[in-house]
Amino acid sequence: MAADTENATERVTDLLAAAVAAVGGAERTGQVEMARAVARAFDTGQHLAVQAGTGTGKSLAYLVPAIAHAVSAGQPVVVSTATIALQRQLVDRDLPRLADALTGALPRRPQFALLKGRGNYLCLNKIHNGTTGTTDPDDRPQEELFDAVAATALGRDVQRLTKWASDTETGDRDELRPGVPDRSWRQVSVSARECIGVTRCPYGTDCFAEKARGKAADVDVVVTNHALLAIDAMSDAAVLPEHSAVVVDEAHELADRVTSVATGELSATSLGVAHRRAARLVDAELAERLEAAVANVSSAIHDGTPGRIDRLDDELATYLTALRDAADRARLAIDTAPTDPKAAAARTEAVTALTEVSDTASRIVDSFVPAIPDRYDVVWLDHEGGNSGSVSAILRVAPLSVAGLLRTRLFEHATTVLTSATLTVGGTFDTMARAWGLAETTWQGLDVGSPFEHAKSGILYVAAHLPPPGRDGTGSAEQLNEIEALITAAGGRTLGLFSSMRAAKAAAEVMRERLDTPVLCQGEDTTSALVERFADDPQTSLFGTLSLWQGVDVPGPSLSLVLIDRIPFPRPDDPLLTARQRAVTAHGGNGFMAVAASHAALLLAQGAGRLLRRTDDRGVVAVLDSRMATARYGGYLRASLPPFWATTDPVRVRASLERLRAGA
Template sequence: MAVVPTDSLTPAETPPGSPPEAPSGTLSERPTASPASPPPAAPPAGRRAGERAGERAGGRARTRSGSAEAAPPVEELLALAVKAVGGVERPGQLAMARAVQHAIDSGDHLAVQAGTGTGKSLAYLVPSIRHAMTSEGSVVVSTATIALQRQLVDRDLPRLAEALAPLLPREPTFAILKGRRNYLCRYKASAGWPDDEQEQLFDPGEVSVTGRMVQRIQEWADETETGDRDELVPGVNEQAWRQFSVSARECLGAQRCPSGTDCFAELARARAAESDIVVTNHALLAIDAMEDIPLLPEHDVVVVDEAHELVDRVTSVAAGELSESGIAMAVRRVGRLVEQGIADRLLQAGEDLKALLAVAPPGRIDELPQVLGLTLALIRDAASACVTALGPRTGGDKDDPEGAGLRKAAFTALDEVRDTAQRMLDAFGHAEEVDRAEVVWLDAGTERRPPTLRIAPLTVAGMLREKLFGDRTVVLTSATLALGGAFDGLARQWGLSAAPGDRSGWSGLDVGSPFDHPRSGILYVAEHLPQPGRDGLPEAYLEEITELIEAAGGRTLGLFSSMRAAKAATEALRERLSVPLLCQGDDSTMQLVKRFAEDEPTCLFGTLSLWQGVDVPGPSLRLVIIDRIPFPRPDDPLSSARQRHVAAKGGNGFMAVAATHAALLLAQGAGRLLRSQHDKGVVAVLDPRLATARYAGFLRASLPPFWPTNDPAKVRDALRRLAAS
């Protein structure tokens, strides 16, 4: 691995641990940009672009058709792009753009940490456009959230394309490509397929609401030009949408489908194939990498934005589940296509699974109980019998187009049940822990969701190394990648660790942030509080939160490690505080954040989605409270299994899994505070372990370099001064 030296922020004029020049706890008004050094002129060790291109022979990458040397340098294009959007070029942005261009030219992978306000979208889009215009392939940009996809497609790329066109051979083109489930299926909408949820019980009011949604989709289907679900406003629930969409495996294919020539998903793919930049999501990127049939157009460069979420999103794609309701759905799809007795075998096997899971303890399953093994084998064999009874997978489609769709849906559901059951059986029986590849656990379910047996890979590093990084250059970027001050933790999870003999080169670069964290923010660790327990928030925590919010005059985002803690704090503090207090779940998250941003005294409490999904610049957010270090639950099946697996291979499971997870969320949560150059405030962590535990240094090195203190009086003074100003 070649590591580009990490850029440090401009040091504050006061030594760490000392009060700023202003009165105790007051936040200085002086904004200072943090310069970032460009990557070294000499390329890092690793494969050159030509060498990697040669290794891709026979793959999906294409060769250059134009001359990169003839295109304007990336610095010139970036300057024009920044001017076009009315921005100011930042040192970190320029350093990142140069590093991305260097990675594309050298063929090495690159991880870039770019703090909020850096302008990282332009920093990777400009060199990506430059590359796409001088090669035959597209550049794929993958994001984790719909919000960022929309920002890229609706705002950044249109302005960039127009601004850069005068310096390029033609105006760059771009498109968004989503999974097939996101597009309306004309064939399914007209063929009258059975509703997957018809046998589940719903509240009569809910049925009525879903029925109205179905009617709206039918009316919209006659008007839409894209079939994109996101263009249906207001949106509809999953139950209604499923009646009009198919997964990639359920799809007949353009050649066999009666509606193939007008298929919205195929039209979207065709647009993407003709575009220079294709914006997609991590899930589709993973499916494209894992499946034999490519979903994305030819590309030899991928930019993964919000890369801190890549492993979780890929794990979700690679996971599987088995439940009685899922098996019943497969039986419904088989319908009358097979003899009733054969379908009944599968239905009975599903009933057996339901009875077994109803009495089994939830959690990780390390050894396969005999009764569960027999049940899984029954499910596998019954599903296989149904597949055999269905007959050939192709043939007769033209004579019976509606029947072809029903048969494909039946095959897809049966294959998933059979393959998942076999996969779960294969997960057991390993003599050594290091040989185990997957973990199986029982999810207890809820009132509306039945107990479900789940399976997931213990690591996706090998798959990513082979399928994603193997035949293309990948740039990974986020505001939080250098955990504990280094990229190695996430790099290992991505499969980029440099093993002996591994020829894949990669580099890491931290371009810093335009914010002066030591003068704009305080990191307060409440070292005097007791360690958090398992019985809810201690009274001392509630008193501390009350005092901090009163000092701030509201303006607080409370990030809690569980929804139970968030709700408990909300109920307790509404009686003590005079400011409005919202809690996640009171309304849609979007509406809650809107109300929080529009009314300065209002506070908002919540859990996971708020740790990463809130962008509220300005005086409405002066205080971020974190109740405890967000370690995964000790009984979390996947996390605990991964820790054990790392330990079995000689590593530190706690640091590699639990501490890395906590560091990532802490950094994301703390990053909610400063969203613009003029923002100021406090990040208050109530968990004293951030000051006292042996792993505290690793966690604190993952956070922005705020001015640190353990003195509650200084923090309250600072918040009062901010509220008064």
Template sequence: MPDATIDPSRTAAPSTGRERSPRARKAKGAELLPPVEKLLGAAVNALGGSERPGQVRMARAVQDAIDREEHVAVQAGTGTGKSLAYLVPSIRHAMLSGSAVVVSTATIALQRQLVDRDLPRLAEALAPELPHPPTFAILKGRRNYLCRYKMTASWPEEEQDQLFDPREVSATGRMVQRIQEWAEETETGDRDELVPGVNDNAWRQFSVSARECLGAQKCPSGAECFAELARARAGEADIVVTNHSLLAIDTMEDFELLPEHDVVVVDEAHELVDRVTSVVTGELSEATVSLAVRRVGRLIEQQVADRLQEAAEDLKALLAAAPPGRVDDLPPVLGQTLALVRDAARACITALGPRGTGKDDAEAAGARKAAFTALDEVHDTAQRMLDAYGHAEEVDRAEVVWLDEGGGRFPPTLRIAPLTVAGMLREKLFGNRTVVLTSATLALGGTFDGLAAQWGLGRSGSDDASEWTGLDVGSPFDHPRSGILYVAKHLPPPGRDGLQDAYLDEIAELIEAAGGRTLGLFSSMRAAKAATEALRDRLDVPLLCQGDDSTMLLVKQFAEDEPTCLFGTLSLWQGVDVPGPSLRLVIIDRIPFPRPDDPLASARQRHVMAKGGNGFMAVAATHAALLLAQGAGRLLRAQTDKGVVAVLDPRLATARYAGFLRASLPPFWTTTDPGMVRAALKRLTAAGG
């Protein structure tokens, strides 16, 4: 589970209701700041760009939302320049109010783009127009920073030795040594600055979660703590860049991680619900319980710890024999085992004695804190799972429990997640700040209402809606002239037994017409590998598959060698940005609905139906529309790009929900004629573009 609980010992006293008070650093003369249009113009001119109507509309909309203290959702297509469109009014507001603006992203790539490229250039460009040069900082979860104290202290072991084979132990040992050498020279302690990276097992030996942290006042290394130094830098910045997970933790908890702020910009907002759900998902397995036993170690009487270990073994045996999937009704044996785990964890917590007595030395305090952290998580998760049952009606359920069968080093694991995070977001995120949500993909089926409902904002204009507006500023691309959406209506519906021969033939013919230059996006890794194996010898162009090497290196090779094709799965859909002639064809094998046996999606769908809604459209179709739009968005990345998005699933042309899905895609010229599409691709290839 993410680092989701904040330790009061290392935070300032909480404010009532989490109200945010502006910092007393409002810039002198800030009330005379130029309007946002002038600042945007100055930024664009300084950066050597040109004015884009969509960018101007978005900047005005963000400024208006801030002025009115209302929320706004802005769909801005690739090439709009949305980063500048929200950063300029955000910087202006920070200057006027003396309060930071938080910018939250879903991906490391966008965080780095903002902090390493966009913000430094923008700060320099706007400095002549503002009372002082804008300042910015990046802030991540505590687990991302090196813990100086943990490097030198005796700490409870994290993993059992038997989890590793000798090769893994050796590789991890080399990584540990490299971390120790890097620790002597790093100025930030930020894991992302350690290149090449290290695995989680190595890094975990040098980092702590928020719950494990002793607090700056108690920790012997508190004065030089990397995480605290990062928070201090963020506290003085105008713009604080973070990620959706940390934003969720900050808004859900009673104690603050982020600096005082009254405006949040959520970029890549289509990812917000999934990231928040991940933060609040709990898990319980034999491994998590045994970790708590090891953490408590010799701190309590052996017989009390043995009771928890016995409960862990009972849980292990039960989960090994149980079928994976949703657990809709609580079997008596599972209820008894969860109660045993909960009660044994509570007994260990009681045996540890009072928390935070201040009598321990730092090393003993660290061991006790680590034990409390693991035991609390086991106890609270077991209780939460027990509380998920007992509702007479489906509509009254709040959470779903399921068993993940695991595999390899990962044991069978019980998980629990909320059926909706709308209420949490409505109360915690949107309740006391202005929120700007933006992405290239927000208006699904031509409306913002689907995602707004998931965010807890309600339908636009309805009585239950918070004050919010939706705006699509369009795209600088001429989609009907630059791209074709081809739906292979003549193919049979996709089957459950892998790619059919007709699909492989279609893929081969399209790639041959395009002269390679193809990104194949498949619904599963199995399908991507099967297509690669079937077509590698059949095609005259290089064919790469996700997993052959690191994704970064594969994408680099794909971009640099025009005939090369790259096949991958959903994880590639948002990470590939290849402008130019190396990408002329995007193939999507099937509509990416959630798997019918996906426990969380299926439970959410059923829950919407129980409340009188259309579960399929609200959950499955919305999920598919988002991924389809993200996949189709890979094609046009620059003004001169041209090409085809080919969806092989005929249901995009024939099913009753097809109109909703197509309305979620960029407005390409659409056809179901395979001959016409192959001819268009051949003309592009012959023209050298």
């Protein structure tokens, strides 16, 4: 066994060398170490967590052993990502080049496919049979879209999508140019639960989603996203092709993405849709009973106070129980087996909506049965503002932890490699392992480092002389002066990462008055357009919030200063994270360190990772929160960052930025 594992490892080393040579790259020690570790994991069945810093070439380091394992085992390896950008990189660039490079060294040419959720593909039955499926409040029959409302943007979109259905080979939403809003796309797509099934659908043999899934079953590498991976794990029916090995890239996002999939919601909009779909298919008495239950719950959550709910009051409990029972009665009254595909689709959609309402209402009520320290779910009420100034009330229920779900539904069924540039929090893998549910399995953690010489390439500057940030979320006068001085020294070239959009906008407004260099702010255009403008003009600065902390890749002289306005602790009113913090404390742990500090450490590492994107990049990460230097948890946070040269001296930092500007 050991000899076989060693042979497989050596084989992967040779394949990686061939692949790197074919794409014109250079061998990197960390990349080779990671590839060998991934090959051993697949061969031994031991789970693996790998931290691979920017510039390691981790995509090749897991794709090469994944391809080798898939070809040998005759079963695909699933590669899951958090972002569309990485999916496109893998499918459009990395995998085609690898297939070319490895064809001569393998028994056959490697094959790969991208697989998305069913809702990303056109539904031909919905287009041709005129079912609704919309969550729009009007919930109009689709045939009306071609007449009375054809002049509206929604009607025009549906007409264009219907024509496109005859031209496209894939039916994949991402291939539609220009795209359409979600509201329009919902008119021509269905979720997995709304699908009437390939055997009953008159367009089953031409179904775009089924074709994509069929293609994925015959390839070596299936690229998908964390949400679909979670749906596959949670569902009794297989969504992904049969597999025994998984690679999770951008694994620091996995727990949050799985939590999102496992979150249930009740809102006036979704309840209204369920009622309208069912009312056409059940008798008047059932329809009226459901309508009354929907009205009561909608009114109660509209009038409720936003925030976490630790105790369910008797009135809301009564309304939710009545809603659950009414939805169940209506669901059982609907015949889902008519031969007419149009009727079958409408009834399947109604049953799906009612099932979701019933399951969510039941889950909310049941979540309050255990005592607070023993609860598995967290319930809270959100009031979200719409574009028109209206407020939408949404009652949500989410798992306190997804560790058990991942352990029993993913790790017990497939050897899993989890990788990212940022997986160690406070210097260890322990926090992420607990969040994934990996801690109770057999696993190995490996940090293969980075090709960057962080101490020579970057400075970590903590502005220890500034007053601690206030509670209002905007910067103090001293902090704004510091921002002005640093950006002036850098000559622009600054990515400002702020803890809130309010703080980002306020700082941008002040800097535009004080600086001679341009300042862009998130929200003024699409994020991709703003990043492009920032990258094209070295004198420009870009301010923004969360998506910029993780999504910006700007190598070269356009980015030499990353500003972080404050330690990104979760909001004190975040219902899910505060509940998790309380649960850790109730069981004898340090809830603040386990949840709030770990959350902040991971985001800090992601934000600091924006600075060095190439080996010749140079610059400064400036944290304008003195607690990073003075608080007891400061050392824990600093241990989560790359090993930059550290200082608290503002004069030395400004001088370094001025030298970088002169050199650029």
